[in-house]
Amino acid sequence: MATAKPQLVFVHGIGGLRDAETERRQWLGALATGAREAGHAESVSALTQDWLADTRFADYSALLTPRGAQGGGAEGKLDPSDEEVLSGLLDAMVEELAERFPPEAGSREAQVVGQARHHLDALGSGSRAQGPGELGRRLVWVTTSLLQLPGLRQTAQWLNGQAFALHLAQVARYLNRRGAKAALGAAVRARVLDDWDPSRPLVVVAHSLGTVVAYEALHEYEGQVALWVTLGSPLALGGVVLQRLVPRPPSCPDNVGAWLNFWDRDDVIVGRPRLADWIAPSPWGVKAETAPVRSGGLWTHTATKYLEHAEVAGPIVEALLP
Structure with a gap:
């Protein structure tokens, strides 16, 4: 048959x-x-x-893909409802990277990861209360820092941290179960x-x-x-x-x-x-x-x-x- x-x-x-x-x-x-x-x-x-x-x-x-964010540029803005999940996603990514590039190594990669960690830690220290959009701006600072890693900096996948954040936020958009x-x-x-x-x-x-x-x-x-x-x-x-x-x-x-x-x-x-x-x-x-x-x-x-x-x-x- x-x-x-x-x-x-x-x-x-x-x-x-x-x-x-x-x-x-x-x-x-x-x-x-x-x-x-x-x-x-x-x-x-x-x-x-x-x-x-x-x-x-x-x-x-x-x-x-939000309207206006089709390309790899900085068009579009982060949706505040997605920022919490995006923050958690970036935190997990930075934690993984810190295991690979520990601070004591003193490498350029370790410095970049440390910079990203600094911006993430600032989210929990009261900085997020500085006004509307502050959390989103700091999350973009994290992705901008990560783009300094050699494998990301030299690729054409993303032109800047804003574009990187917008694409990562798709994970948050999909996983949003609210209403x-x-x-x-x-x-x-x-x-x-x-x-x-x-x-x-x-x-x-x-x-x-x-x-x-x-x-x-x-x-x-x-x-x-x-x-x-x-x-x-x-x-x-x-x-x-x-x-x-x-x-x-x-x-x-x-x-x-x-x-x-x-x-x-x-x-x-x-x-x-x-x-x-x-x-x-x-x-x-x-x-x-x-x-x-x-x-x-x-x-x-x-x-x-x-x-x-x-x-x-x-x-x-x-x-x-x-």
Whole structure:
């Protein structure tokens, strides 16, 4: 009996407005590079031509991008309702960076992290009471400080701290469960789940904020998922993300057959690999299997950087093969 053609779904993370078809091809191209490295050169044409699987790029970017903040510049302002979560996210990021660049090291990176910590500590010392917008301004000071880190300063991903803060605030916007704000998260998940066919095999590859969206979407999905791959995931960022996930307590979705999580030590947005400890297994014993990768270049927090690795691409292709 013929097996139904698999579905491959890419779920993006933070950033500006997306061109779904362009990015679908970019992600597929990176996956093809990794597939060759993994010894699957014979499957590359079938992968890139959609013969192996029907590939979809789930684009929800328009729902989380405020009007006037589409580009990488300083347009747009932080929403005060998002500032608390953004503050927690930055605090977790700076804490992770301080472990990697301890103050006693005396390095340039350690000095930058110390500067960011100074601005965050000022938020709890009464400085936040200096008037409307003060918290947002100080949060931008934190992101401006972080952009002095070599891997961030030399990338074109963000032009300034304001743009960096606005994109990070997308995590806060998605996780805001208060009143009408909760409808935004539901709309994002509906956009991601659109056109998934529960009768066909499914592989989901999610990146950054997309891993948070995918976690909740998979709990709502009625079909089976052969493989879920998370890249550069902030799911293990304690109170700021983990404790806001729905459903609670956090657990691997019941319908996931295997969960592979990859993280890069130079990725400043990802939490350390604690998913297997902090997110419970599914009733079938499936939990996150985490492995590190090491990317070259200036900026490692991109899905394509991860997908070019053989250890990432290999299991994806193998899950799609008949």
